Amino acid sequence: MAFLDIVTLFLAGVLSGAVNAVAGGGTFLTFGALTLTGSLPITANATSSVAQFPGYITSTLAYWSDIRHMWRGALLLCLISAAGALAGALILLSLSNPSFRALVPWLLIAATALFAAGPWLKPKPKAGVKPRTGSLAGSAVQFCTAVYGGFFGAGMGVMMLATLGLTESGDYHRLNALKNMLSIVIAAVAIAVFVSGGVVAWPQAAAMVPGVALGGYGGVWLAKRVPQPLLRGFVIAVGLILAGYYFVRG
Known part of the structure; x- marks a missing residue:
């Protein structure tokens, strides 16, 4: 990799971690940076998943007090999510880069629209309802969400939070912890499938992961100083620009 590419990927990681900490949507930035520095679409998608993974772990640990009270009930959803992610990742690997490239602008537009609608999709607390996990409807919807997440991760968190709010009970923090x-x-x-398929660009991932971690830590500082609507607008603009870029490239 050229030094400029390393710097670009690191800075994209920083911005991605910060945006995820404040508003979500950081995958748009890592996917876009990987694309612009020469990664093929499938490689960019897989490598972006690797770069974002540490953030999922730290976000989950932050909700540990909630998770330790419900993890047994969530095991079914975990198994269903694993099956869906496996299906989605295998579908991705079955495609050629030209085929996936043709889908990318439409996926980006859908994910951007979902992200833009995020504030209106947040689940409302259900007062007086005992928390439960793993209903039949919730399991079916979660499988579909996991297929999408394994295939193309952008917007997955917003989608999952919205669907969990429709199919599961509990307050917002419980649903966010489950998400x-x-x-x-x-x-x-998905990462296990991508690694076995040899589509992860490890040098690029190594350039981004420290940036994602640094940005996630600094996102707390950013959250106190930058209005969320401004950051959301930035992410939406990035998503639309990337979609336009792929439409033009064909």
Whole structure:
């Protein structure tokens, strides 16, 4: 890699970690930076998943007090998420780069629209309802979400939080903790498939991971000083620019 590419990927990692800590949507930045520095679409998608993985772990640990009270009940959703992620990742690897490239702008537009609608999709607390996990409807919807997450991770967190809010009970923090826990499962399975398929660009991932960690830590400072709507607008703009870029490139 050229030195400029390393710097670009590191800075994209920093921005991604910070944006994820404050508003979510950091995958747009890592995927875009990998694309612009020469990675093929499937490689960019797989490598971005690797770069984002540490953030899923730290977010889950932050909710440990909630997770330790519900992890047994969430095991079914974890298994379903693993199966869905496996299916999605295998579908991705079955495609050629030209085929996936043709899908990318549409996926980016869908993920950007989902991200833009995020504030209106946040689940509302259900007062007086005893928390439960793993309903039949919730399991079916979670499988579909996991397939998407294994195939293309951008917007997965927003989608999962919205669907969990529709199919599971409990307050927002409980659902967010469950979302973070399931994100680890989905990402871990997808990464295992991508690694076995040899589509991860490890030097590029190594350049981004420290940046993601640094940005995630600094995101707390950023959250106190930059309005979330401004950051969300930035992420939406990046998603639309990337979609336009892929439409033009064909």
